Amino acid sequence: MRRFSALTIAGLAALSLTACGGSDSGSATPGAKASASTASKALALPEVAGLVHDQLKSKKSVRMNVDSGDGSPASVAVSTENGTPELEIKMTQEGKELRLIKTEKAVFMEEKDPKQQVAPGKTFTRFAADSKNPIAKLMVALVGAMSSVADTEQQRALMAAGGTLAGPVPDKVVDTPAQRYTVSIDMAKALGTIDLRKYLASNVALAREVTKGLGAKNDPSLDKLAKLSDADLAKLKANMLKAVEGKPLTYEVWADAQNVPLKFSVEAPTKTRDKTTVTLSDWGISPVNAPPAEIVADMPDLPN
Numbered sequence: 001m002r003r004f005s006a007l008t009i010a011g012l013a014a015l016s017l018t019a020c021g022g023s024d025s026g027s028a029t030p031g032a033k034a035s036a037s038t039a040s041k042a043l044a045l046p047e048v049a050g051l052v053h054d055q056l057k058s059k060k061s062v063r064m065n066v067d068s069g070d071g072s073p074a075s076v077a078v079s080t081e082n083g084t085p086e087l088e089i090k091m092t093q094e095g096k097e098l099r100l101i102k103t104e105k106a107v108f109m110e111e112k113d114p115k116q117q118v119a120p121g122k123t124f125t126r127f128a129a130d131s132k133n134p135i136a137k138l139m140v141a142l143v144g145a146m147s148s149v150a151d152t153e154q155q156r157a158l159m160a161a162g163g164t165l166a167g168p169v170p171d172k173v174v175d176t177p178a179q180r181y182t183v184s185i186d187m188a189k190a191l192g193t194i195d196l197r198k199y200l201a202s203n204v205a206l207a208r209e210v211t212k213g214l215g216a217k218n219d220p221s222l223d224k225l226a227k228l229s230d231a232d233l234a235k236l237k238a239n240m241l242k243a244v245e246g247k248p249l250t251y252e253v254w255a256d257a258q259n260v261p262l263k264f265s266v267e268a269p270t271k272t273r274d275k276t277t278v279t280l281s282d283w284g285i286s287p288v289n290a291p292p293a294e295i296v297a298d299m300p301d302l303p304n
Contacts, residue, residue: 042168043259048181049159051253051261052280053152056080059284068276079288086288087143100143103290105129107136107143110291122297136299159251162189173254173262173279181255184248187269191237244269 043051056062061079074091087102099110107127111117118125127136164186168179247269254263261280268274290296 042179043181043255045163045165045183046160047259048165048183048253049156049163051255051259052264053156055261055283056152061282061284061286061288062280063282063286065279065281066276067279069274077282077286077288079286081287088288089143100139101288101290102143103288106290107139108291108296109139117297118299119297122295124291124296126296126298128298131299133299155251158185158190158249159183161192162186163251164248171254173256176256176262178254178256178262181253183251183253185251187244187247187249188241190249191240197233 056078057080060081061077064076064078066074066076072091074089076090077088079086082104084104085102086104087100089098089100089102091098101108101124106129108124109127110124112123114120117123127133127139129140131137131140162185163183165181165183167181169182171178171180249269250267252265252267253261255261260283263277263279265275265277
């Protein structure tokens with residue numbers, strides 16, 4: 001089985017942290033007008049904030065094509081049919097296609113190269129959640145973090161608490177008439193709605209797993225970040241607000257005549273104005289299933 005390169009691990013980590021991000025209009029045609037007959041009633045802020053969340057809650061699954069603008073697009077099928085988010089991820093790293101499936105109890109990685117397979121003819125490797133192999137633990141941690149792509153509740157809470165709504169504006173997503181809504185989120189209000197200490201703790205844990213998986217030395221700053229005093233936490237919030245210079249986080253969502261979300265985007269209020277586009281499709285018909293047992297080999301535990 002092939003070893004995980006730093007680039008592969010970094011790509012997985014980046015996807016896990018940016019999967020819920022945003023972008024420009026992508027495949028949409030800016031300014032294109034939808035016909036009046038397909039225009040739906042204008043929505044209020046709470047309704048716009050809940051579009052993706054409510055649709056996923058109702059339909060239980062969706063396919064998300066994620067473009068974070070870094071040249072590494074990814075396709076993520078999300079299913080909440082079994083209660084917890086399950087994912088099927090397809091992305092390209094080092095010129096090779098990477099396919100991962102996350103279920104409640106394991107992560108599966110496809111390996112088409114017979115020379116790299118754990119066992120002959122077994123095209124998927126299973127990384128069990130309770131494995132003692134550090135590589136398996138790393139994979140489970142990283143892919144588990146990607147479940148944040150299904151955390152639509154956080155999006156809704158941030159928009160509803162600190163957002164100002166503009167629109168709708170007639171637009172298109174590919175050939176589908178759509179209404180585009182723009183929500184400008186006040187970062188001061190947004191930071192007041194999230195548990196920053198909890199957020200930092202979860203990302204410190206992920207960073208430690210990545211560091212360990214790459215065989216690198218632990219960064220002492222991680223320990224400091226995980227143990228901030230109340231005063232230092234307040235100072236961090238102040239510095240974060242200073243960095244965005246009072247600029248809002250910009251969230252856009254495109255919905256069709258039935259108010260089904262077709263795409264959403266988020267533009268970060270940073271100097272580089274980082275963006276990621278998430279195009280939504282196949283609502284309710286994107287199940288996530290573990291590969292057949294006959295083509296799966298378990299990642300072996302390391303010898304004691």
